[in-house]
Amino acid sequence: MKAVRIHTFGLDGLAMVDLADPKEPKDKEILVRLQAVSLNYRDWLMVKGLYNPDQALPLIPCSDGAGEVVAVGKAVQSFRPGDRVVGTFFQDWLAGPFEKKYAQSVLGGPLDGTLAEYIILKEEGALPVPKNLSFEEAATLPCAALTAWNGIVEEATVSPGQTVVVQGSGGVSLFSMQFALACGAQVIFLSRSEEKIEKAKRLGAKEGINITKEKNWHRKVRELTEGRGADVLIDVLGGNLEESIKAVKHGGMVCSIGILVGLKAEIDVVSLLMRQAKIHGIYVGNRLMFEAMNRAITTLGIKPLIDTVFPFSQYKEAFLRLESGKHFGKIVLRLGGKSGVL
Ligand SMILES: NC(=O)c1ccc[n+]([C@@H]2O[C@H](COP(=O)([O-])OP(=O)(O)OC[C@H]3O[C@@H](n4cnc5c(N)ncnc54)[C@H](OP(=O)(O)O)[C@@H]3O)[C@@H](O)[C@H]2O)c1
Structure with missing residues (x-):
């Protein structure tokens, strides 16, 4: 699969590489073909080495992505191949108050993130894409939208x-x-x-x-x-x-x-x-909040505001757009050929 990795900190240390496709998902995991990834300011700090200078490299950056399930582990009950899913920022923070240990389960550092064609997620670390959203729109939800929801609503x-x-x-x-x-x-x-x-x-x-x-x-x-x-x-x-x-x-x-x-x-x-x-x-939010937010998004027909959608190959341009501060809304990368709403 194609993936972008941080090999050394700084934009020049980012490179697109060919990696082996992920192995079979374990019992409670799903394999997802990512179709869209959105960038957050955190991802840019991670690339520059300012978020965590001790982060082990190489690392696949980015916490946010949406795509299609291609395989599920034997014990998975909530998803089937073909389902549209969006990953959660904290793979392990499901409900209740935040605990320090959850910080170890963040995609895009310390765990490998979404800027790759495939990713393995925990079953509980993914949610169905709201029906009214495309992959590009759904990819904007895990960090920025959930943080806003946590602040405003929760x-x-x-x-x-x-x-x-x-x-x-x-x-x-x-x-x-x-x-x-x-x-x-x-x-x-x-x-x-x-x-x-x-x-x-x-x-x-x-x-x-x-x-x-x-x-x-x-x-x-x-x-x-x-x-x-x-x-x-x-x-x-x-x-x-x-x-x-x-x-x-x-x-x-x-x-x-x-x-x-x-x-x-x-x-x-x-x-x-x-x-x-x-x-x-406020530190993003948990899965339970994400579920509540998605219900509101569907019920009220809320559409994420997207500034620009870049092709995967233009990942550096996308980060530079984010750094420029000229954007209005989210910056998204399209990884696959699918984007439409069901
Ligand atoms: N605590 C959490 O869980 C959490 C979650 C997500 C993000 N964050 C943090 O929240 C912040 C915003 O994140 P984001 O992803 O929404 O950022 P973003 O998409 O990069 O948005 C930045 C916007 O803020 C304004 N801005 C940028 N630099 C500025 C400056 N020097 N002075 C004044 N305004 C400036 C610009 O708007 P105008 O051009 O309109 O002024 C710019 O479009 C970041 O610090 C990020 O790390 C925290």
């Missing part, structure tokens, strides 16, 4: 009439916007680009703030919420946590998700405690 329990702030136009933020809108909330969309703000408004965002022009954007958020502050803020920037805390209402929640502008943040403790705000760390 932890913040967003309800009608609330205000949710999302930052930037990457996968997590746009899924957060879509789920917040589905919950009946209004969305304030932060971006460095006027053009992207206009796009987000066409998709339902109530207001947009250009954070390049408005450095102290929390003031604008307060203004737009009649001084109250937002109910929930999905923080993917990281380094700007203080602005996020100041942008939420008393008792509001900041979901701490990303690190786009830094791994460390200085915060004004007084503004946190006087606001009685909650900062909640």
Whole structure:
């Protein structure tokens, strides 16, 4: 099979290689022919050696992929050859609170990931593709969509009439916007680009703030919420946590998700405690949440927003598109010839 592997850290250390096809799946495993893979910022950090400099190489990167089952182990009950499936980010986190050991079961590091024609998944590490989605669309769900769902629905329990702030136009933020809108909330969309703000408004965002022009954007958020502050803020920037805390209402929640502008943040403790705000760390989500999210996606007809679909051979161009920050939505690689909805 063809696979892309990280041989040394950095874009030049990525190469497409021919590997032996995976062996027969074991009793509770399935063999999947991947049709589409989506990229996450984490995958790019992994390629650059910034996510885990101690990661053993070579490694097949990427956590997210969807495809068709080609063979199943003897004890598999939920899938048959021909079924359309999407893998889970954590192969072992099925339900309940997170435990450290689950971090050892992540595709795309430490385990080999999805940027290959075939992958063996645990039976419980895969779910049926929602009926309304193509392989390309389903491939965007395991990391970005589930993280957004975990923040908006599971932890913040967003309800009608609330205000949710999302930052930037990457996968997590746009899924957060879509789920917040589905919950009946209004969305304030932060971006460095006027053009992207206009796009987000066409998709339902109530207001947009250009954070390049408005450095102290929390003031604008307060203004737009009649001084109250937002109910929930999905923080993917990281380094700007203080602005996020100041942008939420008393008792509001900041979901701490990303690190786009830094791994460390200085915060004004007084503004946190006087606001009685909650900062909640989010780490993707478990299988049970993924099932609930897929039901919502099917019932509400939610379609993931895709920026570009690249052919497999253009994996480097795809990573460079991600790095550019110019994208609006998910970047996807098409590996096989199938893409359609059932
Ligand atoms: N905790 C978790 O479980 C989890 C899960 C998924 C992702 N993440 C993290 O969440 C973050 C976002 O991930 P993603 O996959 O959604 O990212 P992404 O698709 O790469 O999106 C990035 C977007 O953020 C904005 N942006 C990028 N660099 C920026 C900068 N320096 N300053 C301000 N805005 C910037 C851009 O939007 P505009 O051009 O519109 O400004 C860009 O389109 C990453 O740090 C990722 O590692 C965490």
